[in-house]
Amino acid sequence: MTRRQVRRLLGSPTQSINDRQFLARYSTRSSLDLRIWPRRNRSEAWVYADTPHTGLATFIHFRRGRVDRVSTSPLPGPGPEGPVDPG
Secondary structure, X not given: OEHHHHHHHHOOXXXXXXXXXXXXXXXXXXXXXXXXXXXXXXXEEEEEEOOOOOOEEEXXXXXXXXXXXXXXXXXXXXXXXXXXXXX
16 A cells, blocks of 8 residues: 555554654564664654554554555553654
8 A cells, every 4th residue: 555545544644753763662673573674765654543442553664655564552651752642
């Protein structure tokens, strides 16, 4: 799926972060088996807070403009850049 198709299906994300921010705020690299992609690939994750239900977040990871991975995990507490704003 493309970014446009995801936006049509789920609406605007709560937040958009790059892969390095995702790794720093939401996980350890080993626990999710994520790769750190070179900047030229424009890797990115869209965060949908309280999706599929309250207390969970769905992360849609893009690589080269297409969905590469979808993951769901509990919403984290405040990170280095502040809390995820579900509003």
